[in-house]
Amino acid sequence: MEQFLAFGIVGLSTAAIYAVIGSGLVLTYTTTGVFNFAHGAAGMVSAFVYWQLSVGWSWPVPLALAAVLLVFAPAFGLMFGKTLAPTQGLGDAEKLVMTIALLSGLIVAARWIWDPNASRSLPRFFVDKPAIDLGVVTLTWHQALTIAVAVAVAVGLRILLYRTRTGVEMRATVDDRALVGLTGADPRRANRIAWILGIELAAIGGILIAPLVTLDAAQLSLLIVSAYTAAIFGRLRNLPMVFVGAVVVGLLESYLTGYLPQNEYLPGLRLAAPALLLFVALLVFPHGRLRGRDRRVGAVPLPTLGGSAAFAAVIVTLGLMLATMLTESDLITYGAMFAWGVIALSYVPLLGFAGQISLCQLGLAGIGAVAYGHLGPQGQWWALLAAMGIAGLVGAVIAIPALRLSGVYLALATAAFAVVLDRWIFTLPSFEVLGVNVALFDQGSVSITGPDLFGLKVDTTAGITVFAAVCLALAGFGVALLRRSRFGRRLIALRDSEAAYATLGGNLLVARVAVFALSAAIAGLGGALYGMQVRAVAPDQFNLVAGLPIFLIVTIAGLGVVGAGMFTGLVFAGPLNVIPVLWPALLNLSQVLPALGGILFGGGVLRDGAVAPLRQEWFPMLRDRVVAPLLLVAVLGLWGLRLLDAIDGWGFTGGVVFVIVVARIWNSARTRPEPDPSVVPVEWWGIRRPWSPDDKEVLDRGVATGS
CATH class of the missing domain: 1.10.3470 (ABC transporter involved in vitamin B12 uptake, BtuC)
Incomplete structure (x- = not known):
């Protein structure tokens, strides 16, 4: 007692x-x-x-x-x-x-x-008193x-x-x-x-x-x-x-x-207990209207088939370039952009199309990685599909109890699930269920090898990089097809109004379970690809805190934009890795960049997402029948010079940036409309044309309205 x-x-x-x-x-x-x-x-x-x-x-x-x-x-x-x-x-x-x-x-x-490597502690208050x-x-x-x-x-x-x-x-x-x-x-x-x-x-x-x-x-x-x-x-x-x-x-x-009994399966349960209780409380207690909830949502871009196919080809080409130009160590770091891109892409149908918030996508990626590692120790091709299926099944299981949750409550539920995975599930040793041995990280790390594609063994880092690029290209094209499909339109209707969707005959359970399962399967694919790239994975690589920057960057890129996956991968493998290499003293600054971007987004600077203005400003040159072919030839020529060691990696990067900027300027000059000689700017009224009695009234009205 x-x-x-x-x-x-x-x-x-x-x-x-x-x-x-x-x-x-x-x-x-x-x-x-x-x-x-x-x-x-x-x-x-x-x-x-x-x-x-x-x-x-x-x-x-x-x-x-x-x-x-x-x-x-x-x-x-x-x-x-x-x-x-x-x-x-x-x-x-x-x-x-x-x-x-x-x-x-x-x-x-x-x-x-x-x-964080220095040990710190605070004394308790009145510690010297009995x-x-x-x-x-x-x-x-x-x-x-x-x-x-x-x-x-x-x-x-x-x-x-x-x-x-x-x-x-x-x-x-x-x-x-x-x-x-x-x-x-x-x-x-x-x-x-x-x-x-x-x-x-x-x-x-x-x-x-x-x-x-x-x-x-x-x-x-x-x-x-x-x-x-x-x-x-x-x-x-x-x-x-x-x-x-x-x-x-x-x-x-x-x-x-x-x-709590002392055995190897239960220590993590105590750490995960508050998260489990949070998940249960979210399901048990009735929740009123979310105060301050805003149902105004933006339009979801409709990608074209031609544009989606061209974007997929660009991704594969980029993978080939990296595989042929980077060293083994650099490929492990920068080639992971395609795996991160696939994980980030999982947010697009779930959050961008259906409006369902999830903070556990990286945890689902961890499930996909560990499932592929155990099912395909020799790189069996079917293990990758099985890993996606297992991750999708877990996503469906999450969706069923979370059916009645939305907004903040759904975010809390998925965050709680991510904490349970990190603190308990991923720390479990192997165990048996109905005679089947289930092994996760087994209190260590899991080694992962590249796939064996019907006799073609993809076991080099360069090969895995290209394979990951192909997977991202196919997944992105598939998400674009989903957006154009009837089911994609249904998901957007679900996002706009769940009540209206159900009133018009839509099945909320089927829709939410399906989109959660689909996004989880994509995340599981990304986790397996990431494991192939780095060769071994551990539980701390898939925790809640590590997944927050992905959520931030995808949202910054633009919800519902298929290119958000590649954008996130480029940011992760680009500035977040390049800045510490060039300026080691700025390591911490590079890590805080996603948070700064999130603050700029919320402040209205990037309210429409970062991909939309990029597409508006830079993509027209890719449709220019004169500029686009010459740009392609210039980039391929720089690639050839790099393969011949005529230029180094920085020379190639600088050359590509230079030709893209020149192409942008050239395209702007070619498409700029000719000025109409009959139109006289307001500052030249009375000089280039006679002053009329109506001009004063026009100017006064413009000043009054601020136009």
Whole structure:
């Protein structure tokens, strides 16, 4: 009994921290309409700043706490509020981009500032004081402080939200911002207060939990999964139920630590328990309308068959160029662009066509990689199809329980699944199911070889690169055909309105299961190709944090654009790898680029995606019957010079860039319309033609309308 109570005390103290963090998350959501995936990262950064002040620079603890909670956290909250303000006019997926970009960027920034290889720890509060004796159990002062803070936060938030004018303004702002403004209140001020308080609570939670765990950027940021679970218990709006959910999560973690049987299959279950509970809570609890949900969505481009075939040919040609020009080590790095492209392409039918948000695509790619590795140890060709089928089956299984979820809730469910894969499933040793031996990573890594295509063994890195390029080309062409098909049009209708889709006779279950299975199969293919490229894969290559940049770059490229896959592969293999090679000091800066791109996207700079302006500005020259053939000849000529060692790799790259720019300028000059001599610019009125009495009226009207 004493042990049971002791674990209960530990669980309640942990639950208090989850309650503080979760209440801050709910506060910002209920008052701003933005679900902040970076809430835990804000607490993580605050904990690192507190460590820097109190341990790194030896500031007194009260002064360090005051600096973090009274200066840094409020300023951080204002930064969050200003950065996330433009998300009000975005759709579900685009709204998540900004907060996921902040999450990914803050993790990279923390690793940049504080070396992750250095060990850091924070002392618990009042560690020098004797524990409080409660008779049966003892309570440390840190635990007592944590519980007291949670109680104070609960009381304070209740009073603020329901007993003060500011609280009423904060809750009303998200329902009707314009109406609140008409009452004389300031919606912007209410949002600023909400962000300050929300990040303040995240900072308090981060500082309280940091002494209990390792100071690691990703680990501290993902502790938010437990707070997500608590928030879902409260259905993102009920603070008392958030505290109930926190107690459930805290006690579950503590009692699993104390009473979970010691064997090789269950240690990861304790780590994955909050994510499992989050998934269950999402399915069990009813969810109301997503507050601030915006159903306005953009059009999905319709690719032409000729353009899609030409783009596929370009991808294969690029694969051939890389295979013939790069060394073995460079091919392992840069040739992986095609595998990353296939994984990224899996988002296009799922998120771009059907509007279904998934944050577990990289985990599904890991399933495809490990399935191919075990089923095809000699590169059997059928193992690749089997790996795609297994990944597709897992995707279908995810879709069935997640049928009633959408938007933020679906993103949370798929993120929880990714965490379960990473923390538990991928760590399992081999086991048997109905007499069939099932092996995943088997607590290590899995070796993967190239395919044997009916006697043609593709076992060299160059051959695998070309094979991956062909797979990306075929997958991209297939997705383009899907967009043009009846099923593709149905998926877009599903994205536009699920209710209307069902009312018109569409089967939501079939459509969602089919698109989840298809996208998972594509991701599984990409995972197998990536494993072939690098020869061996480990679980940490397919975790949730590693998959966030892919989601960001695909969204930046443009949802529903078939070229988003190749764009993502080029970004991963290009700037993210080239910058550290040329300028090693900029390694961390290159890693934060996807997050910066996500912030620019949410801010409206790349609102229409990056591929659309590229297509508009650069693709017309490929349809020019004079410029396009000469450009092709020039690029092939540079390729030949490189194969003859007449120029090096940088010479080839610079030459290609030069001829493309020249072709663009030439095409613009050829297609520029001739000026109409009868049209006189307004600044020449009265000089090149006589001034008329109507001109003044035209100018006055133009000034008045701003045209």
